[in-house]
Amino acid sequence: MAAPTRWPGGARTVLCVTVHVDGPSEEAGRGLNALGIHSRGRYAIRRGVRRYLDMFDRLGIPATFFVCGQDVETWPELYRDIHRAGHELAAHGYQHEGWDLGEAEPALLEKTHRIIADTVGEAPVGWCSPSGRKSRLTLPTLRRLGYRYDSSEKDDDLPYLLPEEVGQPDFAILPNNVVSLDDHPMYAIGRALASEVLETWIRELEAIEAGDGYVHLIIHPEANGGSGVPARAAAVEAFLRHAQARPGLRALRMKTLAEHCLADPAAWRNPRL
Amino acid sequence: MTRTTLVTVNVHGVGPEAASIPEDELFGRFGLGRYTYRIGLARVLESLRRSEIKATFFWPVFEAERCRALLEQCLADGHEVASNGLAFEDHISLGEREDAVLEKAHSRLTALCGTAPVGFRAPTGTLSDRTIPILRRLGYRYDSSFIDDDAPYPLDGDGGTGMVELPVSQGMTDATHFGQRLTQSRAEAFMIEAWDALLATDGYACLTLHPRADLGVGRAARITMIERLFERARGLGSDFQLCRKAAAEAGRQFGSSVPPGAA
Numbered sequence A: 001m002a003a004p005t006r007w008p009g010g011a012r013t014v015l016c017v018t019v020h021v022d023g024p025s026e027e028a029g030r031g032l033n034a035l036g037i038h039s040r041g042r043y044a045i046r047r048g049v050r051r052y053l054d055m056f057d058r059l060g061i062p063a064t065f066f067v068c069g070q071d072v073e074t075w076p077e078l079y080r081d082i083h084r085a086g087h088e089l090a091a092h093g094y095q096h097e098g099w100d101l102g103e104a105e106p107a108l109l110e111k112t113h114r115i116i117a118d119t120v121g122e123a124p125v126g127w128c129s130p131s132g133r134k135s136r137l138t139l140p141t142l143r144r145l146g147y148r149y150d151s152s153e154k155d156d157d158l159p160y161l162l163p164e165e166v167g168q169p170d171f172a173i174l175p176n177n178v179v180s181l182d183d184h185p186m187y188a189i190g191r192a193l194a195s196e197v198l199e200t201w202i203r204e205l206e207a208i209e210a211g212d213g214y215v216h217l218i219i220h221p222e223a224n225g226g227s228g229v230p231a232r233a234a235a236v237e238a239f240l241r242h243a244q245a246r247p248g249l250r251a252l253r254m255k256t257l258a259e260h261c262l263a264d265p266a267a268w269r270n271p272r273l
Numbered sequence B: 001m002t003r004t005t006l007v008t009v010n011v012h013g014v015g016p017e018a019a020s021i022p023e024d025e026l027f028g029r030f031g032l033g034r035y036t037y038r039i040g041l042a043r044v045l046e047s048l049r050r051s052e053i054k055a056t057f058f059w060p061v062f063e064a065e066r067c068r069a070l071l072e073q074c075l076a077d078g079h080e081v082a083s084n085g086l087a088f089e090d091h092i093s094l095g096e097r098e099d100a101v102l103e104k105a106h107s108r109l110t111a112l113c114g115t116a117p118v119g120f121r122a123p124t125g126t127l128s129d130r131t132i133p134i135l136r137r138l139g140y141r142y143d144s145s146f147i148d149d150d151a152p153y154p155l156d157g158d159g160g161t162g163m164v165e166l167p168v169s170q171g172m173t174d175a176t177h178f179g180q181r182l183t184q185s186r187a188e189a190f191m192i193e194a195w196d197a198l199l200a201t202d203g204y205a206c207l208t209l210h211p212r213a214d215l216g217v218g219r220a221a222r223i224t225m226i227e228r229l230f231e232r233a234r235g236l237g238s239d240f241q242l243c244r245k246a247a248a249e250a251g252r253q254f255g256s257s258v259p260p261g262a263a
Helices: A025-029 A040-059 A069-074 A076-084 A102-120 A138-144 A183-188 A194-209 A230-244 A254-262 B034-051 B061-066 B068-076 B095-113 B131-137 B174-178 B184-201 B220-235 B243-254
Strands: A013-021 A064-067 A088-091 A214-219 A249-251 B003-010 B056-059 B080-083 B204-209 B238-241
Touching: A013 A040, A013 A194, A013 A254, A025 A040, A025 A069, A040 A076, A040 A230, A064 A069, A064 A076, A069 A076, A069 A102, A076 A088, A076 A102, A088 A102, A088 A254, A102 A138, A183 A194, A183 A214, A183 A230, A194 A214, A194 A230, A194 B184, A194 B220, A214 A230, A230 A249, B003 B184, B003 B243, B034 B068, B034 B220, B056 B061, B056 B068, B061 B068, B061 B095, B068 B080, B068 B095, B080 B095, B080 B243, B095 B131, B174 B184, B174 B204, B184 B204, B184 B220, B204 B220, B220 B238, B238 B243
Parallel strands: A013 A064, A013 A214, A013 A249, A064 A088, B003 B056, B003 B204, B003 B238, B056 B080
Antiparallel strands: none
16 A cells, blocks of 8 residues: 555645636726727637646646636636536636735625526635735635635645634635746746646656655646637646556646545644754 | 756845835836746745755845845755845946945855855846955955856956956756747757757756746746756766855865865
8 A cells, every 4th residue: 555645545745727718808907999909718718728628638637726806706607517517616806806905805706606506506615806906805705605725825835724713614725836847937937838838747746746846737728828729628638648557646736636625624734844 | 977967046036026116106017027936936845855955056045135044954954055236237237336235245144054155146147346355354255247258267457366257058947048038848958959068068067047937947847847858968978066166166176275164
C-alpha cells in the first residue's frame, strides 16, 4: 500500500483545472461592445467553452469554471451545459470587475451569486477575484453568502485555512499560481509559443510532484491571450494527457479539494508546520 | 584569469507593494510578496545549502523585521547580510531625509544581525548624488547597484574614495525576464547567454535572485533551474564569492586602503 498522503484518496499529486470564462461581460464592464477587435470574449462563448467541455469529456477530467454573472445571465444554456457535464461553477465577478468597487461590492457579489444559483440550480461555494484584487468587504460578504473557499491568493503553493474565528465556519484559501501555471501572462505578455508554455507546465508539474503536490492550472478559453484557439488548446490537452499518465495523480474540482481541507482543520490551518 | 560569480539575493516580500498600499490591504495580487515569507525564502536558503554556495543577501529593514527567523537562518548558514535600505525608498527623491534613512537602515540592520553591513544595494535601483558619500561616511566598503561595467571598479570618482562598485547584470537578474512573464526556458536561456559571456570577458559575473514567485525563483520549478545554472557555472570554472570578499580583493587590486577585518 502506498504511503499516506495529505490528499484525497491517498493521491500523490492533485490537479485542479480552473477555466476562467472571461466572456463579453468583461468588455461590457469597460464600457465596450463585444464586436470586431473586442470580440475576444465572444470566442469563449462561441467556441472556447465547448472545446474544453469536449476535451474534459474525452479525458474524464472534472474541472472548475470561474464564471462572470452577466455572461451567465446572457447565455444561460451554455452554463447549464457546463453544470450538467458535472463541472463546478464558481463565481468570478459580474463583469469581471478588475477595479475597486467600493461600497457597491457586496451587492454585486450577491447579484452574481444569485444568477449562478438560479441558472444552474446550485449555489457556488467558490470565488476567484477577477483581477486578483480583494477589499476588506470581500471575504466577509462571501462568507455570509455561504462560500467555503477563495482562490485569489498567490502567496503559497499549498491550500490553507484562514485563522479560526468564533462562530464562523472555516474558510479555505486555495492559492492560484498566475505566474507559470496560467496561460494568459505567458502568451499575452511573454509572447510564448504554445510548445514553450507546455514545457513550462511540465517542468512545474515535475517540481510540484517532487514537493508540495498541488497543481492548479488556469486556462482562459478565449481568443487573444487565452488558450481557446486550436494551437493553444492542443497544448492544454497535451499537458493534461501527460499529467494523467503520472502515477498517483488525481484531477478534482476545487470544491472537492476545499471540502477535503475543511474536513480536517487541524491539518490545514498551517499545512507547513 | 580567475572566474567568480557573486550570487546575490534581494530579499523582497510585500515591501514593494507596502510602499504605496497599507499592509493590511495587501490581498491577492498585491499580497504576492507573502510567498517570500511563507515558502520562497526558505526554498532559496535550502537550495544554497544543497549547492554549497555562500551568497550575499540584500535585506531591506522592512523585510528583516518581518522574517527574523529567516534572517537568523541566513546568518547561521554563513551568508553575508548587506543593506537594501529601509523600506523601498527612491533615493532620488529622498532629499534632506536621505542621511537619516540610510543611518536608520544601517543601525537597525546592525542591531538585527549583531554586525554592521559593509555593502549596499539601492532598494529601488535609484541613487542620488549623495548616496555614495553617505555610505562612505557610514563605513560601507562597496555598493552593488550599477549596471555600467563588466567588472568591479573603484568609486573614488563618485564620492566613494576607497569604496568599490560591484556592478549587477540585468541579463543575470531573474526579475528582468520573469517580470516580462517569459517562460522558464527562455529566462534560463537569457541568463546563460549573459553569464557565459561575462565569465569569458573579465571573469566576473553577478547573479541577482529574488525569493518571490512572480519576479523571482522561489517556485519549486525555478529552484531546480538555478541549481542547474550553478552547476553550469562551476563547469565553466567559476567559484562563488561573498560580495564583501570580492570587494576587498578588488580594493587591494585598485590600491584602496581596505581596513583589516572588512573582508
